[in-house]
Amino acid sequence: MLFDTHAHLDDEQLAESTAEILADAREHDVTHVLTVSTTLASCYRSLKLCETCPEVWAAVGIHPNSCHEANRQQWKEVCELAKHPRVVAIGETGLDGYWDFCPMDLQREYFLRHIELSHATGLPFIVHMRDCEPEMLEMLDAATDPGGRLNGIMHSFCGSQQAAETCLDWGMHISFAGMVTYKKNDELRAIAATIPDDRLLVETDSPYLSPHPARGQRPNTPALVRHTVQCLAETRNTSFDELADITSKNALRLFQINA
Numbered sequence: 001m002l003f004d005t006h007a008h009l010d011d012e013q014l015a016e017s018t019a020e021i022l023a024d025a026r027e028h029d030v031t032h033v034l035t036v037s038t039t040l041a042s043c044y045r046s047l048k049l050c051e052t053c054p055e056v057w058a059a060v061g062i063h064p065n066s067c068h069e070a071n072r073q074q075w076k077e078v079c080e081l082a083k084h085p086r087v088v089a090i091g092e093t094g095l096d097g098y099w100d101f102c103p104m105d106l107q108r109e110y111f112l113r114h115i116e117l118s119h120a121t122g123l124p125f126i127v128h129m130r131d132c133e134p135e136m137l138e139m140l141d142a143a144t145d146p147g148g149r150l151n152g153i154m155h156s157f158c159g160s161q162q163a164a165e166t167c168l169d170w171g172m173h174i175s176f177a178g179m180v181t182y183k184k185n186d187e188l189r190a191i192a193a194t195i196p197d198d199r200l201l202v203e204t205d206s207p208y209l210s211p212h213p214a215r216g217q218r219p220n221t222p223a224l225v226r227h228t229v230q231c232l233a234e235t236r237n238t239s240f241d242e243l244a245d246i247t248s249k250n251a252l253r254l255f256q257i258n259a
């Protein structure tokens with residue numbers, strides 16, 4: 001089995017062909033997909049998918065590039081939706097220093113709300129980090145529980161070795177997407193080789209950035225997670241099956257899903 005821990009199945013590039021996309025995923029042994037919401041409307045679409053597709057679970061939250069469009073009432077609804085039995089994570093949240101859709105102060109405020117919701121529900125939070133590593137590490141450090149722990153996932157990780165180690169020290173999981181397969185990303189592969197077996201996850205971040213050798217194929221879909229698994233297996237001197245097994249078990253444990 002393979003577990004794609006981060007896809008945006010409700011994205012308009014994928015939403016019209018969900019049935020075909022999931023059939024293709026199944027054919028390539030992708031038995032589990034976590035669909036990650038970006039807005040309140042996206043949360044509702046994600047939950048609808050979960051209710052009709054047994055292999056799909058959901059994360060609910062407001063993406064850092066969308067929080068300027070959210071309001072207090074919408075956030076309250078997100079918190080209510082987090083109680084849905086098919087919701088197994090909180091997000092997508094985090095900070096984005098690349099796009100300036102949303103002021104950084106508001107991104108920080110929403111990020112903290114997601115972390116609080118994660119604490120309240122016991123569900124892990126999913127972190128988007130783009131061009132903001134020092135601020136991110138500072139915020140995460142301030143958010144650790146009294147035991148110095150964080151129940152979170154660094155998604156589509158492309159940060160530094162030091163950031164990875166710091167997040168691991170807090171007990172976080174590190175998830176790799178298609179970027180780790182790209183030819184020029186030797187440094188990222190070197191980091192991926194150092195992540196302990198029990199903290200490693202794989203994802204596609206569909207519909208964005210298809211992994212090599214499907215790079216440039218649009219859109220990216222969960223079936224393509226196998227290329228990232230293959231790349232990580234080679235990088236870590238292990239087999240495809242072993243890497244698939246490790247990452248799937250980690251995801252099932254983290255999301256508290258009974259296989």
Ligand SMILES: [Zn+2]
Binds near residue numbers: 006008205
């Ligand atoms: Zn995402």
